[in-house]
Amino acid sequence: MTDHQLHPETWVDRYADYLFNYAVTRVSDAEIAKDLVQETFFAGLKSATNYKGTAAERTWLIAILKRKVIDYYRKINSNKGKAEVRMGYSSQMDADGDWLEEQVADPLSILENDDIENEELGLAIQECISKLPKKQSLVFTLKTIQGMDTEDICKELDINPSNLWVMIHRARTALMDCLNKNWF
Amino acid sequence: MISCEEAAIICNKEQYKEATFTEKFKLIIHLFFCKTCSKFSKKNSELTSLCDKAHLHALPERDKVKMKKEINEKI
Numbered sequence: 001m002t003d004h005q006l007h008p009e010t011w012v013d014r015y016a017d018y019l020f021n022y023a024v025t026r027v028s029d030a031e032i033a034k035d036l037v038q039e040t041f042f043a044g045l046k047s048a049t050n051y052k053g054t055a056a057e058r059t060w061l062i063a064i065l066k067r068k069v070i071d072y073y074r075k076i077n078s079n080k081g082k083a084e085v086r087m088g089y090s091s092q093m094d095a096d097g098d099w100l101e102e103q104v105a106d107p108l109s110i111l112e113n114d115d116i117e118n119e120e121l122g123l124a125i126q127e128c129i130s131k132l133p134k135k136q137s138l139v140f141t142l143k144t145i146q147g148m149d150t151e152d153i154c155k156e157l158d159i160n161p162s163n164l165w166v167m168i169h170r171a172r173t174a175l176m177d178c179l180n181k182n183w184f
Numbered sequence: 185m186i187s188c189e190e191a192a193i194i195c196n197k198e199q200y201k202e203a204t205f206t207e208k209f210k211l212i213i214h215l216f217f218c219k220t221c222s223k224f225s226k227k228n229s230e231l232t233s234l235c236d237k238a239h240l241h242a243l244p245e246r247d248k249v250k251m252k253k254e255i256n257e258k259i
Contacts, residue, residue: 008259012248016248021241038251118238125240138245143200144200162193169192169196179234
């Protein structure tokens with residue numbers, strides 16, 4: 001990175017959704033994820049002087065968010081009893097069976113990989129969205145991710161539908177290009 | 185016959201299930217003749233399925249505005 005400066009005023013626009021996605025897949029609660037992102041930004045501001053510019057801004061923020069997620073789990077597990085790892089053999093507690101053999105992961109199962117891949121895909125898409133011009137990314141996010149009605153978006157942003165579809169078109173074409181480079 | 189621009193717009197609408205029946209019909213006819221647009225249409229559907237698969241989340245604009253304000257206060 002040539003840029004050794006942080007730009008906190010652009011953080012929300014550039015990284016909020018990216019960090020939010022990262023957090024939401026880990027804590028599975030939108031409200032908590034939102035708070036974690038918020039805390040991450042504040043912590044980033046606080047320790048901005050420690051930023052040496054060796055990592056990209058986003059990587060640096062993700063590193064902070066990681067700590068925040070860990071702290072969150074630590075907090076909710078702070079009572080000693082809760083921190084114990086409970087591992088039942090099966091749902092029927094006294095069932096007979098070959099303990100070890102049945103716990104072994106199924107080598108043919110690709111379900112776990114799917115989850116990991118989908119998360120990475122989500123982050124890749126989010127990264128591409130953040131590279132779009134502001135207006136386009138806003139329209140695309142409202143329409144595709146939040147599933148808002150065309151009419152509502154038009155009203156909110158004060159544009160007409162054909163305007164909206166042109167913006168969607170540009171956003172989608174740019175995303176296809178970007179994903180072609182970064183994903184496939 | 186519709187132009188490629190029109191076809192693209194209808195194709196995008198179709199990704200959000202907002203194309204009308206007549207529009208869909210026009211699009212299918214166009215795609216039958218136009219190789220470029222059918223390629224675009226295929227890519228476009230791929231993008232839609234990728235977005236679905238990724239279970240994307242986004243912060244509502246309201247929250248972002250609030251966050252921005254709070255950050256600006258602390259800078």
